[in-house]
Amino acid sequence: xxxxxxxxxxxxxxxxxxxxxxxxxxxxxxxxxxxxxxxxxxxxxxxxxxxxxxxxxxxxxxxxxxxxxxxxxxxxxxxxxxxxxxxxxxxxxxxxxxxxxxxxxxxxxxxxxxxxxxxxxxxxxxxxxxxxxxxxxxxxxxxxxxxxxxxxxxxxxxxxxxxxxxxxxxxxxxxxxxxxxxxxxxxxxxxxxxxxxxxxxxxxxxxxxxxxxxxxxxxxxxxxxxxxxxxxxxxxxxxxxxxxxxxxxxxxxxxxxxxxxxxxxxxxxxxxxxxxxxxxxxxxxxxxxxxxxxxxxxxxxxxxxxxxxxxxxxxxxxxxxxxxxxxxxxxxxxxxxxxxxxxxxxxxxxxxxxxxxxxxxxxxxxxxxxxxxxxxxxxxxxxxxxxxxxxxxxxxxxxxxxxxxxxxxxxxxxxxxxxxxxxxxxxxxxxxxxxxxxxxxxxxxxxxxxxxxxxxxxxxxxxxxxxxxxxxxxxxxxxxxxxxxxxxxxxxxxxxxxxxxxxxxxxxxxxxxxxxxxxxxxxxxxxxxxxxxxxxxxxxxxxxxxxxxxxxxxxxxxxxxxxxxxxxxxxxxxxxxxxxxxxxxxxxxxxxxxxxxxxxxxxxxxxxxxxxxxxxxxxxxxxxxxxxxxxxxxxxxxxxxxxxxxxxxxxxxxxxxxxxxxxxxxxxxxxxxxxxxxxxxxxxxxx
Numbered sequence: 001x002x003x004x005x006x007x008x009x010x011x012x013x014x015x016x017x018x019x020x021x022x023x024x025x026x027x028x029x030x031x032x033x034x035x036x037x038x039x040x041x042x043x044x045x046x047x048x049x050x051x052x053x054x055x056x057x058x059x060x061x062x063x064x065x066x067x068x069x070x071x072x073x074x075x076x077x078x079x080x081x082x083x084x085x086x087x088x089x090x091x092x093x094x095x096x097x098x099x100x101x102x103x104x105x106x107x108x109x110x111x112x113x114x115x116x117x118x119x120x121x122x123x124x125x126x127x128x129x130x131x132x133x134x135x136x137x138x139x140x141x142x143x144x145x146x147x148x149x150x151x152x153x154x155x156x157x158x159x160x161x162x163x164x165x166x167x168x169x170x171x172x173x174x175x176x177x178x179x180x181x182x183x184x185x186x187x188x189x190x191x192x193x194x195x196x197x198x199x200x201x202x203x204x205x206x207x208x209x210x211x212x213x214x215x216x217x218x219x220x221x222x223x224x225x226x227x228x229x230x231x232x233x234x235x236x237x238x239x240x241x242x243x244x245x246x247x248x249x250x251x252x253x254x255x256x257x258x259x260x261x262x263x264x265x266x267x268x269x270x271x272x273x274x275x276x277x278x279x280x281x282x283x284x285x286x287x288x289x290x291x292x293x294x295x296x297x298x299x300x301x302x303x304x305x306x307x308x309x310x311x312x313x314x315x316x317x318x319x320x321x322x323x324x325x326x327x328x329x330x331x332x333x334x335x336x337x338x339x340x341x342x343x344x345x346x347x348x349x350x351x352x353x354x355x356x357x358x359x360x361x362x363x364x365x366x367x368x369x370x371x372x373x374x375x376x377x378x379x380x381x382x383x384x385x386x387x388x389x390x391x392x393x394x395x396x397x398x399x400x401x402x403x404x405x406x407x408x409x410x411x412x413x414x415x416x417x418x419x420x421x422x423x424x425x426x427x428x429x430x431x432x433x434x435x436x437x438x439x440x441x442x443x444x445x446x447x448x449x450x451x452x453x454x455x456x457x458x459x460x461x462x463x464x465x466x467x468x469x470x471x472x473x474x475x476x477x478x479x480x481x482x483x484x485x486x487x488x489x490x491x492x493x494x495x496x497x498x499x500x501x502x503x504x505x506x507x508x509x510x511x512x513x514x515x516x517x518x519x520x521x522x523x524x525x526x527x528x529x530x531x532x533x534x535x536x537x538x539x540x541x542x543x544x545x546x547x548x549x550x551x552x553x554x555x556x557x558x559x560x561x562x563x564x565x566x567x568x569x570x571x572x573x574x575x576x577x578x579x580x581x582x583x584x585x586x587x588x589x590x591x592x593x594x595x596x597x598x599x600x601x602x603x604x605x606x607x608x609x610x611x612x613x614x615x616x617x618x619x620x621x622x623x624x625x626x627x628x629x630x631x632x633x634x635x636x637x638x639x640x641x642x643x644x645x646x647x648x649x650x651x652x653x654x655x656x657x658x659x660x661x662x663x664x665x666x667x668x669x670x671x672x673x674x675x676x677x678x679x680x681x682x683x684x685x686x687x
Contacts, residue, residue: 002072002073002363002366003298003363004274004275004276004296004297004298004363004364004365004366005274005276005277006071006072006073006274007072007073007074007075007274007275007363007365007366008072008073008074008075008097008098008268008269008272008273008274009074009075009077009095009096009097009098009275009322009365009367010074010075010076010077010096010097010098010099010100010268010272011062011076011077011078011079011089011092011093011095011096011098011099011100012024012076012077012078012079012092012099012100012102013079013081013089013092013093013099013100013101013102013116013119013120014081014101014102014103014112014113014116015081015103015104015107015110015111015112015113015115015116016058016059016080016081016082016112017058017081017104017107018081018102018103018104018107018110018112018113018132018133019102019104019132019133019255020059020078020079020081020102021040021045021047021048021059021078022039022040022045022132022255022256023100023102023130023132023255023261023264024045024046024047024065024076024078025037025038025039025045025046025047025255026255026256026258026261027067027074027076027261027264027265028046028065028067028352029258030258030261030262030265031067031068031069031265033065033066033067033068033352034046037256040057040058041057043057045353046063046065046352046353047059047063047064047065047078047353048063049063049353049354051460052453052456052457052460055456058080058082059078059079059080059081059082059085059088060080060085060088060453061080061085061088061310062077062078062079062080062088062089062091062092062308063077063078063351063353064076064077064078064320064350064351064352064353064367065078065351065352065353066350066352067265069265069266069268069269070269072269072274073366074265074268074269075095075366075367077092077095077096077367078092079091079092079093081112081116082112082449083111083112083115083446083447083652083657084445084446084447084448084449084450084453085446085450086115086397086429086446087396087397087427087428087429087446088308089115089116089119090119090394090395090396091307091308091378091394093119093120093123093125094123094305094307094322094394095307095308095322095367096123096125097125097272097273097274097275097277097278097365098125098126098127098128098268098272098273098278099116099119099120099123099125099126099127099128100127100128100129100130100264100268101113101116101117101120101127101128101129101130102129102130102132103129103130103131103132103144103148104131104132104133105131105132105133105134105136105139105140105141105144105252105254106133106136106138106139108140108143108144108147109144109147109148109151110656110657111655111656111657111658112657114151114658115657117151117152121245122395124245124279125278126242126243126244126245126248126271126272126273127242127245127248128242128248128249128250128251128264128267128268128271128272129148129156129248129249129250129251130250130251130252130253130260130264131144131250131251131252131253132253132254132255133254133255134162134169134252134253134254134259134260135168135169135254135256135257135259137167139162139169141161141162141252142161145158145250148250152248155245155246155247155248156248156250157207157208157211157247157248157249157250158175158204158249158250158251159174159175159176159208159249159250159251159263159267160172160173160174160175160250160251160252160260160263161173161175161197161200161201161204161252162252163180163182163194163197169254169257169259170182170183170184171183171188171259172251172252172253172259172260172263173193173194173197173200173201174263175201175204175205175208176208176234176238178193178201178205179191179192179193180192180193180194180197181263183257183258183259186258209223209229209234210223211238211241211246211247212229212233212234212237212238212241214241214246215237215240215241215246216237216240219233219237235270238270238271239270239271242271242272243271243273243277249267249271251263251264251267274365275296275364275365275366276295276296276297276364276365278296280293280294280295280296281293281294281296281305281324281391281392282294282391282392283303283324283381283389283390283391283392284389284390284392285387285388285389286337286340286388286389286390287388292387292389294324294325294389294391295325296324296325296364296365297325297326297364298325298326298327298363298364299326300325300326300364301325301326301383301384301386301387302323302325302326302327302328302332302334302382302383302384303323303324303325303326303381303382303383303384303387303389303391304321304322304323304324304328304334304381304382304383305321305322305324305379305380305381305382305391306319306320306321306373306376306377306378306379306380306381306382307320307321307322307378307379307394308320308378308426309376309377309378309425309426310426311422311423311425311426313422313461313462315371316371316372317371317372317373317374317376317425318369318370318371319369319370319371319373319376320351320367320368320369321367321368321369321370321382322365322366322367323362323363323364323365323366323367323368324364324381324391325364326364326384327361327362327363327364328345328348328361328362328366328368329345329348329360329361330345330346330347330348330360331344331345331346332344332345333345333385334382334383334384334385335382335383335384335385335388336375336376336380336381336382337380337381337382337383337388337389337390338377338379338380338381338390339375339380340388341375342385343373343375343376343382345370345373345382346370346371346372346373347370347371348360348361348362348368348369348370349368349369349370350362350366350367350368350369351367351368351369356369377425378394378426378428379391379393379394379428394428396428396429397429397446398662399429399430399431399444399445399446400444400445400446400447400647400648400661400663401444401445401446401447401448401450401451401645401646401648401649402442402443402444402471402645403442403443403444403451403468403469403470403471403645404438404440404441404442404443404468404469404470404471404472405440405441405442405443405466405467405468406466406467406468406469407464407465407466408465408466408467409465412464412465412466415462415463415464416441416458416464416466418462419457419458419461419462419464420432420441420443420454420458422461422462423454423457423458427454429445429446429450430443430444430445430450430454431443431444431445432444435471435472435474437474437550438471438472438474440471440472442471443468446648447648447649447652448646448649451468452468455468470645471645473594473595473641473642474549474595474641475547475549475592475593475594475595475671475679476544476549476550476551476552476592476593476595476668477544477545477546477547477549477550477551477552477585477590477591477592477593478508478544478551478552478553478554478590478591478593479506479507479508479551479553479554479584479585479588479589479590479591480508480588480589480590480591481507481508481588481589482505482506482507482508482588483505483506483507483584483587483588484503484504484505484506484559484584485503485504485506485580485583485584485587486501486502486503486580486583487500487501487502487503487504487576487577487578487579487580487581487583488500488501488502488576488579489501489572489573489575489576489579492567496566496567497564497566497567498567498569498571498572498575499563499564499567499568499572500529500532500561500563500568500569500571500572500573500574500575500576500577501525501561501562501563501576502525502533502558502560502561502573502576502577502580503558503559503560503561503580504533504537504556504557504558504559504577504580504581504584505556505557505559506554506555506556506581506584506585506588507555507557507588508553508554508555509553509554509555510553511553511555512552512553513552514534514537514538514541514554514555514556515554515555515556516533516534516537516555516556516557516558517555517556517557517558518530518533518557518558519557519558519559520558520559520560520561521560524560524561524562524563525558525560525561525562525563525573526563526568528570529563529568529570529573530558531570532570532571532573532574532577533558533573533574533576533577534556534577535574535577536573536574536575536576536577536578536581537556537577537578537581539574539578540577540578540581540582541554541581544585544590545582545585545586545590546590546591546592546676546679546680547592547676547679547680547682547683548683548687549592551585552593552668556581561576591670591671591676592670592671592675592676592679592680593668593669593670593671594640594641594642594668594669594670594671594675595640595641595642595665595667595668596638596639596640596641596665596666596667596668596669597638597639597640597641597644597663597664597665597666598636598637598638598663598664598665598666599615599620599635599636599637599638599639599644599661599662599663600634600635600636600661600662600663601615601634601635601637601651601659601660601661602628602632602633602634602659602660602661603632603633603635603651603655603658603659603660604631604632604633604655604658604659605631605632605633606631607654607655607658607659608625608633608635610654610655611635611651611654611655611659612635614650614651614654615635615637615639618639618640618643618644618647619639619640619643619672620637620638620639620640620643621637621638621639622635622636622637623636623637623638624636638666639663640671640675641665642675644663647661647663648661
C-alpha cells in the first residue's frame with residue numbers, strides 16, 4: 001500500500017491534440033504496466049475508453065492511471081485539452097499536486113497551452129513542460145522555447161535540448177547532468193555532448209545555475225564566490241524553485257519513440273511534491289464557519305473531496321475522490337459536509353482507465369473510487385463525524401451556449417428528463433432548464449461540441465434521440481400611447497344572459513407588472529366586479545397583439561361601464577375586460593420589445609478590433625473598453641439576446657480560443673422594424 005510520502009498526483013493538461021493521451025500510454029508502457037502501446041487513432045488507449053472518445057478520437061473525460069516508478073506511485077490524471085471540456089481539466093487540477101503541460105513540437109504554444117498554464121497557476125501547483133512529437137520533421141524546439149519565454153516569462157528553463165540528425169530525432173542533451181542521451185532501436189546510451197551543441201549547453205547551464213543561485217542567499221553567495229554547487233544542492237534548489245513556481249522546467253521527447261519518457265518520470269520523482277509536501281488544502285468548519293487547514297497526514301481525522309462523478313447506466317454512480325487527510329477504509333461511516341447526512345463508503349478501488357482494482361485502504365494524498373453514494377456529488381467533502389469540514393469547491397465556469405431540446409419521439413419526454421438528470425450528476429459545467437414561458441427544455445454547456453456529446457450520450461446510454469434547435473427568444477410587447485376604449489359582452493340565450501360593459505383607459509407606465517386602477521363614479525360598475533375586470537386584463541396580458549408575446553409596462557384605469565342586475569356576472573365582466581384589452585392595444589401603437597444583455601469580453605489587445613467589429617454586426621452598442629494587465633482589454637457592450645446564441649463559438653474563432661466573456665440579461669427595448677417583421681412572420685407561421 002502506497003504511503004503518503006511515496007505518492008505523486010500529477011495532471012496532464014494541454015491544448016487538444018498535443019499528445020497527452022499518447023504520453024500517458026508511453027509512461028504506462030515504459031513502466032511495464034501495459035505490454036502493448038495503444039494508439040488514439042486505433043481507439044485502444046487506457047485513458048480514452050469511453051465510446052464517445054473512441055468514436056471521435058479525442059479525450060472527453062479526465063481519466064486516472066497509476067504509474068509505478070522506483071518506490072513511488074504516480075497518480076496520473078489525463079485531462080481533455082479541448083475547450084468544451086474545461087470542467088474535466090479543472091477536476092484533474094483539483095486532485096493534482098503538480099502538472100505536466102504537454103506541448104506539440106509541431107504546433108508550439110497554443111491557446112490551450114496558455115489556459116493550462118493559467119489553470120496550474122490558479123491552483124498554485126508546480127509545472128513541468130513536456131514538448132512532445134519531437135520526431136515530427138516540422139518540430140522546432142528552440143522556436144517553442146522562445147515562444148514560451150515570451151508568454152510564460154523568465155521561469156521557463158530548458159532542462160533538455162533535442163539532438164537531431166537531419167529530420168531524425170536521435171536523443172537529447174541534459175543540461176542538469178551535462179550529458180547526451182542517444183536512442184537507437186529501442187536501446188539508449190549516455191555520451192558526451194556533441195561539439196556543435198556544447199556552446200548551447202554551456203549557455204543554458206549558466207542560466208540554470210543562476211536560477212539555482214536565486215533560491216536562497218546562501219546559494220547566491222556561493223555562486224558569486226565561484227564555488228561549484230554539489231549535485232545534491234542543485235537537486236534541492238531545483239525542487240524548491242519548481243515547487244514555488246520560480247522555475248518551470250522544459251524537456252523534449254517523443255511519446256511513440258519512448259524518448260524523454262524516463263527523463264519525465266524521473267523529474268516527477270525528483271521534483272514534484274508528495275501530497276504532504278504540497279500546499280495544505282483550505283476548508284471551512286461546517287459548525288463554526290472558520291477556515292481550517294487540512295494537513296495531508298494519515299494520522300489526522302478523515303476528510304476526502306469528490307472531484308469527479310461518473311454515472312454508468314449499468315454500474316451506477318462512481319464517486320472518484322482524493323483523500324485530503326486521514327485514511328479511507330471500506331464500510332466507514334462518514335458525513336457529507338454539503339448535506340449534513342451520513343454516508344457509508346462501500347468497497348474502495350483504484351482506477352487505471354476503466355479497470356477497477358479493489359484495495360483495503362487509501363491513505364492521505366491517494367486517489368480512489370467508491371460506488372453507489374447516491375446523494376454525493378462532485379465537490380462534496382466526506383469527513384470524520386468528529387470534524388465536519390467543507391473543502392473549497394472547484395471553480396467551474398458558467399455555461400456559455402444554450403440550445404433547446406426537441407425529442408424525435410414525443411413519447412420519450414420522461415426518458416429525456418431521466419437521462420439528463422443522470423448526466424447532470426457527472427458534469428457540473430452542464431445545466432438544464434425547463435423554460436415555462438417558451439415551453440422549451442433548454443440545455444446549456446461550454447460549447448457546441450459539449451452539447452453534441454450530451455445528445456450522443458442521451459442516445460447511447462439512455463436510448464433517447466433528440467435534436468437541438470436555437471432556443472426561442474422571450475420577447476415582450478408594450479404600448480406607446482394612451483387610449484380609451486369600450487369593451488362590451490352581451491349574450492342572450494334563454495334563461496340568464498351574460499352582460500358586462502366597461503370603459504377602460506390604457507396607457508404606458510414604468511412598472512413591468514400591470515397597474516390597475518378604478519375611477520368609477522355612481523356605481524355604473526359595482527365594486528364586486530372590479531377584481532373580475534383586473535383578472536380579465538391580467539390573463540389577457542399573457543398574449544400581446546403584435547406577435548402574441550406577454551405585455552409589460554401597462555396601466556389600465558377602469559373609468560365607466562354598465563351592468564344588468566340579473567345577467568351581469570364576474571365571468572361577463574372578465575370577458576368584457578379582455579375585449580377592451582384587444583381593442584385598446586391595437587389602437588395604442590403596440591410595439592415589440594427585445595431583450596438586451598450586458599456583454600463583457602476579455603481578450604488580448606490584438607483581438608479587440610475584430611471583437612468590436614463582430615459586436616457591431618450583432619446590432620450591439622459598445623459602451624467602453626477597459627485596459628487590463630498582461631496586454632489584455634475588457635470590451636463592454638449591450639447586445640440583443642437574439643444575436644448571442646452562437647457567440648461562444650464565434651468568439652473562440654476570432655480569438656483563437658483566447659477570449660472569454662460574460663453575458664447577462666439587462667433590459668428590454670423596442671425592436672427595430674426588420675426584427676419585428678421577422679418575429680411577427682415566425683409567430684403567424686407557428687399558429
